[in-house]
Amino acid sequence: MGDPQRAVWEALERIYWMSALALGVVAFGLELALGSAPLTLLGGLYLAITLFFYLGPRRIVLHLLYAVASTLVMLRVVPELPLAGDSRDFAAAILVLATLALGTYGGPLWAGLGALAVAAFFPGPGPYQRVALLGVHALAGYLGVRIRGWIGELARVQARLDWIAHHDPLTGLGNRRSLEAAFLEGGWRYLSLWDLDQLKRINDEQGHAAGDAELVRFSRVLASESRSTDRFFRTGGDEFVGLHRDAAPPQGLVDRVRRRFPAVSVGFVPLVGGLEAAIAEADRAMYRDKARRRSAG
Numbered sequence: 001m002g003d004p005q006r007a008v009w010e011a012l013e014r015i016y017w018m019s020a021l022a023l024g025v026v027a028f029g030l031e032l033a034l035g036s037a038p039l040t041l042l043g044g045l046y047l048a049i050t051l052f053f054y055l056g057p058r059r060i061v062l063h064l065l066y067a068v069a070s071t072l073v074m075l076r077v078v079p080e081l082p083l084a085g086d087s088r089d090f091a092a093a094i095l096v097l098a099t100l101a102l103g104t105y106g107g108p109l110w111a112g113l114g115a116l117a118v119a120a121f122f123p124g125p126g127p128y129q130r131v132a133l134l135g136v137h138a139l140a141g142y143l144g145v146r147i148r149g150w151i152g153e154l155a156r157v158q159a160r161l162d163w164i165a166h167h168d169p170l171t172g173l174g175n176r177r178s179l180e181a182a183f184l185e186g187g188w189r190y191l192s193l194w195d196l197d198q199l200k201r202i203n204d205e206q207g208h209a210a211g212d213a214e215l216v217r218f219s220r221v222l223a224s225e226s227r228s229t230d231r232f233f234r235t236g237g238d239e240f241v242g243l244h245r246d247a248a249p250p251q252g253l254v255d256r257v258r259r260r261f262p263a264v265s266v267g268f269v270p271l272v273g274g275l276e277a278a279i280a281e282a283d284r285a286m287y288r289d290k291a292r293r294r295s296a297g
Contacts, residue, residue, distance in 0.1 A: 008154065020050050021050055024046055068098050099115050102144060103142065103143065105144075107148060111142070173234045193283055199238040218240070221260050267282040
């Protein structure tokens with residue numbers, strides 16, 4: 001599960017457990033006030049089991065199945081609840097919400113099981129009413145499953161937007177924002193700045209599509225020749241920045257890249273200060289490398 005989707009589900013789970021605990025506390029208080037011993041026992045048991053799930057495994061689907069079962073048991077043990085209005089309608093509404101939540105958190109299988117359990121064990125209704133009851137709960141479960149799908153789609157859209165915000169769309173490397181975030185992780189020993197010597201000439205003579213292809217080719221060379229401890233970013237135009245964790249300048253990386261992509265200049269600097277200062281120093285080192293390579297022919 002991706003981070004955006006995980007964040008959505010974590011928020012929903014917090015809402016669920018806070019709601020379940022609040023409902024348990026309020027219901028138990030009312031049951032104590034009403035003075036019905038069987039009802040108070042069931043309410044206390046629900047609150048205790050809710051606390052157990054909340055402090056322990058936090059299995060929402062199991063808790064929902066218990067909530068459905070305990071509500072059905074309550075209707076059989078205490079058929080005439082001492083509440084205003086029709087207690088069956090109140091319990092049926094709770095069960096509809098539980099079936100909806102089963103679809104959301106558990107998916108179609110658990111929603112279907114919840115709906116069948118309610119239709120089979122809800123006390124009183126005849127066969128036609130049971131069919132209607134099953135239809136209502138099936139609809140609630142379907143809506144829960146749809147909500148589950150919408151959450152997944154929302155998370156996928158969020159993940160895509162997050163990727164766009166932190167990556168260069170042409171090469172797939174991280175962008176400047178991603179570089180800044182990676183720099184804050186710490187542990188980097190060297191920064192490198194890479195510049196493609198012939199990109200302007202390729203753009204002028206062959207067009208920007210050819211220049212874009214050259215950028216993509218270079219990014220793939222960097223990715224294939226780098227080590228697992230290296231991170232590369234395209235910060236604009238034909239400039240690429242690398243972060244390196246090795247204690248020594250990775251000269252071997254430069255040699256491997258230049259064997260496959262000769263027309264590149266690079267500057268390496270140790271990371272002893274801030275990111276901006278390191279980039280400026282690496283830029284000066286890169287231009288010295290470029291001038292040296294031009295003078296060498």
